[in-house]
Amino acid sequence: MEILIYGIINSIMLALMALGFALVYGISRVPNFAHGAIYVLCGFLTWIFVRSLDLNYLLGILVALVLTGILGALMYRFVLIRVRGMNISEIIASYAIGLAILEGLRYGGFKGTTHTLPVFVEGSIIIGDIPVDYQRILVVLIGVLLVAFLWLFTHYTRIGLALRGMAQDERAALMLGIDSDTMALVAMAFGCMLAGLAAILLLPLGNIVVEKGYDVLIQAIAVCIVGGLGSWMGAVLAAFLIGFAQILTTVYLGSHFQMVVALLAIIVTLILKPSGLFGQQKELEERV
Amino acid sequence: MLEASGLMVFYENMLALNNVRVRCDDNQIVGVFGAxxxxxxxxxxxxxxxMEDIKKKxxxxxxxxxxxxxxIRFMGQDIMALKPSLRAKxxxxxxxERRRIFSESSVLENLxxxxxxxxxSQAKETMEYVFQIFPALVKLKKxxxxxxxxxxxQMLAIGRALMAQPKLLLLDEPLLGLSPLMQAILIRGTKVIRDQRKIAVMVTEQYARPVLPIVDYAFILENGAAVMEGTRDELLSNPDIRSAYFGV
Incomplete structure (x- = not known):
């Protein structure tokens, strides 16, 4: 029972961390290695607005999210657009931005374990005989809603459909008047906002530390690789796989093995099925 | 409607298009044939x-x-400097060529x-129209x-292109690798589109015979240069062209 409940919660937390990364990669094929940094940055931005500037919590969150989105767009417009299509350069450029943000934050005095965000709702509920706090329940609910929203967005709105078209065949999308750079910019802004949203939901459960950035990045990459790079539904499924594996490891082997799970998952996937669970695009293309 | 002149494209030093001049008038189907x-x-x-996008990448x-x-002039305007997305607009x-269907999306989603x-409203109207000219797609919606x-x-690809509200539809080898029956359906569809929607069409093919009945004017490309042009009858009266491209 404990495994089930915490497995689900952990899985959805992982899915939230990975969605932004999966979205950006799926659409523009840019691996956003600044993902973890954006996550932490959004956490600190919210902290600044709420704790230092005494803004209303909700207002602070909204402003932080918008700023994160703008930052993502700027990152694409001024840096990534120049290296688009060159995988190694994309990784180096985005990772450099991530490092600059994270170490810049550390240099700016955001270190130690004193930075926390308030939870949205205090208290906890007993499910079965396991106490679960409201924040975690909220994470699960919002996580599910977010996945549903993303699905609707990419299947029924003009921009969402254009994004999916571009994800599948950029040049064909171009022929239909879908501008690839604009769409990649939108995807980047959107992906960064998703990272920010994950941060705002998950950070109240612990404290905001710079190191979290690297951790989140690795988890996100692990989920995306296992699920098949570029596949969003694959990412959600992989989040459940890794999420439960992590909880099982914690229960039976000890919590310090938890980080190994994600890294092991990357290695095993790359050996057994390099395209990931749902990375089937190539096989389809070969038909006909 | 569309007029391109002095068009040259080089891949490194290799000349892919050599001083090509093509034009397509309103409501015309123009063929471009070549090996x-x-x-x-x-x-x-x-x-x-x-090409601009490929060049950039x-x-x-x-x-x-x-x-x-x-x-390249389109409707009296020089479009040489426009990005592909703006030209589509x-x-x-x-x-x-090879259709480039969005392979993971359903037919409906592709459209x-x-x-x-x-x-x-345009999208809704055009979608109905696509299903009307290519009824085979109706059953395949999902x-x-x-x-x-x-x-x-190929039907879907043409339908998808129609959804973008073209004034000039460029069809690159639409008949490649298809059965004669399917070729006939597509050729008929193309003509219907031109007649009913007043869309000009420029179609390329290696083998001109199936397309010939519907083209008003044609150009012959050889080694990147437009070596011949003329109406259907003019081209048919040239014995070399006849044997090389029309197989008659």
Whole structure:
């Protein structure tokens, strides 16, 4: 029972961390290695607005999210657009931005374990005989809603459909008047906002530390690789796989093995099925 | 409507298009015929602006140096400097070689994505129209694009291009690898589109015979140069052209 409940919660937390990364990669094929940094940055931005500037919590969150989105767009417009299509350069450029943000934050005095965000709702509920706090329940609910929203967005709105078209065949999308750079910019802004949203939901459960950035990045990459790079539904499924594996490891082997799970998952996937669970695009293309 | 002159495209030092002049008038179906590697697709890419995108990507990755020169006028306006997405907005829509269907999306979704440039009412109207000229697609609405047959994919590709509200439709080898029956359906569809929607069409093919009945004017490309042009009868009266491209 404990495994089930915490497995689900952990899985959805992982899915939230990975969605932004999966979205950006799926659409523009840019691996956003600044993902973890954006996550932490959004956490600190919210902290600044709420704790230092005494803004209303909700207002602070909204402003932080918008700023994160703008930052993502700027990152694409001024840096990534120049290296688009060159995988190694994309990784180096985005990772450099991530490092600059994270170490810049550390240099700016955001270190130690004193930075926390308030939870949205205090208290906890007993499910079965396991106490679960409201924040975690909220994470699960919002996580599910977010996945549903993303699905609707990419299947029924003009921009969402254009994004999916571009994800599948950029040049064909171009022929239909879908501008690839604009769409990649939108995807980047959107992906960064998703990272920010994950941060705002998950950070109240612990404290905001710079190191979290690297951790989140690795988890996100692990989920995306296992699920098949570029596949969003694959990412959600992989989040459940890794999420439960992590909880099982914690229960039976000890919590310090938890980080190994994600890294092991990357290695095993790359050996057994390099395209990931749902990375089937190539096989389809070969038909006909 | 469309007039390109002095069009030159180089891949490094290799001349892919040599001083090509093509034109397409309102409500006309123009054929461009030529053998493999004669420059048909390059011409289509150059006209639709995709070449600019390929050039940009190659330059960024340090690959082939592509040079594009010449003049393209569309509805009296010089469009040489426009990005491909803006050219599509102006009304030049390319339906590419090998179709490039969005293979993971359903037929319906492919059409919806194609409707990016259309208003909601235009998209709705055009979608009905596509199902009307290609009724075979109606049954396949929910089918994933990658699992369609070649002919079905081609119908979908043309339909998807129509969704973008073109004024000039560029069809790059639409009949490639299809059965004679399917070819006839597509050719008939193309003519109906021209007659009913007043869309000008430029179509390329290696083998001209199936397309010949519907073209008003044609150009022959050889080694990147437009060596012959004329109406159907003019081309048919030239014995070399007749044996090489029409097989009669």
């Amino acid at each position: 493999n590697s004669a420059g048909k697709s390059t011409l289509m890419y150059a006209l639709s602006g995709i 190659e330059a960024m990755a340090g690959g082939e140096r592509i040079t594009i020169m010449g003049e 102006q009304g030049i829509v390319l339906c590419p 919806r994505i194609g409707g990016y440039l259309a208003t909601t 089918r994933t694009g990658g699992f369609l047959s070649g002919g079905e994919q």
